[in-house]
Amino acid sequence: MTDMNRRQFVATATAGVLAAGLSADALAESAKKTKVVVVTCPDVIDRDKPVNPGAVRKMMETGVTRLAGTSDVTKAWKTFIKPTDQVAVADAGTWLLNVPEVLIEIMRGVTLAGPSAAKLTYCALDEGHLDFMGKLKSGLKDASIPQEVLDGSIYTIRSKYHQQQFTSLIMSPTLKSHSIAGVSGIVKHFATMSKGGPQPHHANAMETSGSVIVPEFGHMKQLYVVDALRFGETTRGPQFWQKSLIFGTDPVATDMVAMDVFLKSCKTYGELPPDHHRLLADTRYNAGISDRSRIEVVNVRV
Amino acid sequence: MIACTLLLPMAVSGQQNGPARLLPPSAQSTMWALKAEPRRISGTAIYDYMDGAGEIPIACGYKALAVGEYTRKSAGGMISVELYEFANAADAFGLYSMKRLAAGKPVALTIGTDIVQAQSGYHELLLHRGKYMVLIFADDSGKVTDADLMAIAKLIASQVRDASPLPDLLKLLPSQGVVPRTVKYFHGKAAMDTVKFVREDLFHLKAHPDVAVATYTAPQSRAMVLRYGSTSEAGMVFAAASKSTDLKALTFVQNGRVVGAAWSLVGKQADAGLVTRLKKSIASPGPSVEQVGK
Numbered sequence: 001m002t003d004m005n006r007r008q009f010v011a012t013a014t015a016g017v018l019a020a021g022l023s024a025d026a027l028a029e030s031a032k033k034t035k036v037v038v039v040t041c042p043d044v045i046d047r048d049k050p051v052n053p054g055a056v057r058k059m060m061e062t063g064v065t066r067l068a069g070t071s072d073v074t075k076a077w078k079t080f081i082k083p084t085d086q087v088a089v090a091d092a093g094t095w096l097l098n099v100p101e102v103l104i105e106i107m108r109g110v111t112l113a114g115p116s117a118a119k120l121t122y123c124a125l126d127e128g129h130l131d132f133m134g135k136l137k138s139g140l141k142d143a144s145i146p147q148e149v150l151d152g153s154i155y156t157i158r159s160k161y162h163q164q165q166f167t168s169l170i171m172s173p174t175l176k177s178h179s180i181a182g183v184s185g186i187v188k189h190f191a192t193m194s195k196g197g198p199q200p201h202h203a204n205a206m207e208t209s210g211s212v213i214v215p216e217f218g219h220m221k222q223l224y225v226v227d228a229l230r231f232g233e234t235t236r237g238p239q240f241w242q243k244s245l246i247f248g249t250d251p252v253a254t255d256m257v258a259m260d261v262f263l264k265s266c267k268t269y270g271e272l273p274p275d276h277h278r279l280l281a282d283t284r285y286n287a288g289i290s291d292r293s294r295i296e297v298v299n300v301r302v
Numbered sequence: 303m304i305a306c307t308l309l310l311p312m313a314v315s316g317q318q319n320g321p322a323r324l325l326p327p328s329a330q331s332t333m334w335a336l337k338a339e340p341r342r343i344s345g346t347a348i349y350d351y352m353d354g355a356g357e358i359p360i361a362c363g364y365k366a367l368a369v370g371e372y373t374r375k376s377a378g379g380m381i382s383v384e385l386y387e388f389a390n391a392a393d394a395f396g397l398y399s400m401k402r403l404a405a406g407k408p409v410a411l412t413i414g415t416d417i418v419q420a421q422s423g424y425h426e427l428l429l430h431r432g433k434y435m436v437l438i439f440a441d442d443s444g445k446v447t448d449a450d451l452m453a454i455a456k457l458i459a460s461q462v463r464d465a466s467p468l469p470d471l472l473k474l475l476p477s478q479g480v481v482p483r484t485v486k487y488f489h490g491k492a493a494m495d496t497v498k499f500v501r502e503d504l505f506h507l508k509a510h511p512d513v514a515v516a517t518y519t520a521p522q523s524r525a526m527v528l529r530y531g532s533t534s535e536a537g538m539v540f541a542a543a544s545k546s547t548d549l550k551a552l553t554f555v556q557n558g559r560v561v562g563a564a565w566s567l568v569g570k571q572a573d574a575g576l577v578t579r580l581k582k583s584i585a586s587p588g589p590s591v592e593q594v595g596k
Contacts, residue, residue: 129441129442131442131443157349157350157353179355179357179358179492179496180357180358180492180495192353197349198349198353199346199349199353202357202492203491203492204495204501205495205499207501233424235355236426237425237442269496270495270496270497271495271496271497271498271499272495272496272499273499276499
């Protein structure tokens with residue numbers, strides 16, 4: 001959560017709790033909550049139905065405005081991105097590629113905010129997926145966003161984010177059952193994007209993956225747009241069409257909520273505990289909030 | 303009937319070593335052709351190719367991997383082939399067992415009179431033949447059919463003359479009540495974590511014991527056997543695991559170099575009947591718990 005957004009949120013939460021006449025303890029507890037917004041649209045996509053770009057846009061606008069606490073879409077994006085920012089948008093990578101329209105709508109939002117620079121850092125391995133890259137390029141063109149924002153040289157294994165001057169990160173991971181993490185997501189994705197690469201974090205259900213978040217990415221403002229339009233099964237592609245986007249600014253809280261949504265309809269890989277690395281990202285590495293009582297989940301249907 | 307043309311790979315590949323020599327340069331009368339020289343991978347270089355997915359082949363003891371990509375000019379589409387080589391057929395079965403899905407569809411693939419262990423699903427085809435495990439998968443264009451995958455599978459499988467004996471450890475698991483296609487065989491902790499996650503290496507998997515696990519019904523349970531290098535090593539694991547609070551839901555038995563364990567997937571205690579059967583099968587091995595072709 002950005003400083004500004006955190007202050008805004010605390011002020012809003014405080015006013016609400018005071019109005020309800022709750023105790024000081026309840027007030028303090030409520031004030032610590034971080035917000036995660038789950039936007040679901042039954043008509044956005046399905047197994048045999050191509051993505052509806054208009055629905056993706058509606059979901060994106062709903063998510064950022066509800067997260068920012070404003071009804072104005074441009075103002076909402078400006079809550080998270082300042083004119084001086086250099087923004088990195090990071091895609092989901094190869095195990096379950098993003099629905100391209102999600103990345104295009106994120107880039108449209110970034111453009112509305114008008115940062116000093118922005119790059120859509122797609123995983124270098126995505127280049128082999130010609131259909132995905134083609135849709136991404138044509139979608140950017142249709143949105144009048146220059147192709148130059150695409151950059152496949154930063155999100156490599158090992159990545160080069162630490163060599164850049166980014167001040168803002170927008171990550172859009174997908175979720176899938178994962179043969180060493182249980183269920184992949186935001187925290188695991190940070191290990192993939194770390195300068196040392198993911199391999200040092202593989203052991204014990206990727207329990208150290210959260211260790212890189214603060215040291216390597218803590219200087220950047222962060223926004224998460226989890227692409228939960230569909231959930232994957234390891235490298236095998238989609239297994240369930242969830243039709244949601246999940247928005248948050250706390251990496252651990254957003255990932256906990258995304259995992260909970262995943263587990264309502266899909267299973268972890270084998271008996272791997274999918275919350276193991278997420279909980280440690282909070283309790284061992286202080287990268288965010290895993291305690292569900294301190295997470296305000298806002299569910300919206302559009 | 304699929305028309306398969308075998309263009310002898312050795313004639314093209316010359317002095318190629320390793321599993322890449324088994325990748326046919328073309329299939330289906332040259333309709334599908336290798337796009338480029340196969341990629342050759344061994345050891346921890348597998349992480350550069352598949353990142354997190356490399357842990358499981360390593361836990362199964364893979365020796366080398368060849369990756370080939372096939373394209374066709376006429377109708378488009380791409381097929382990728384991952385051909386893993388192991389020291390023996392048992393370990394190759396291990397990766398097959400880890401990669402397959404319980405919901406996968408067994409495939410009737412025979413070479414001569416041999417039934418080849420194979421299954422399909424998710425636009426991919428898995429097979430185990432000799433000391434090789436092969437994963438053949440289609441791109442997401444929708445242009446590749448199961449018959450295309452099968453054509454390449456047959457070409458590869460037909461070049462492997464070795465027998466494909468299953469791990470003898472599978473005879474130490476009880477057959478009664480086993481759920482088909484749930485048997486797994488491996489050596490390393492990354493694979494163990496997927497069937498029983500314990501943070502500490504209480505099973506001493508650093509020593510790479512042979513491990514076999516299967517799922518059972520009525521009640522839903524798991525049984526596992528681990529074979530160590532010596533009785534004393536097995537004894538140490540048995541003692542440590544038996545008193546671990548992390549493993550209190552498991553019931554352990556030991557017989558010589560073998561440690562057995564059973565646990566419930568629905569209750570707190572292992573089913574007494576399964577524990578009895580496990581003790582018996584460890585003491586007097588029966589038929590393999592894995593049924594090829596089923």
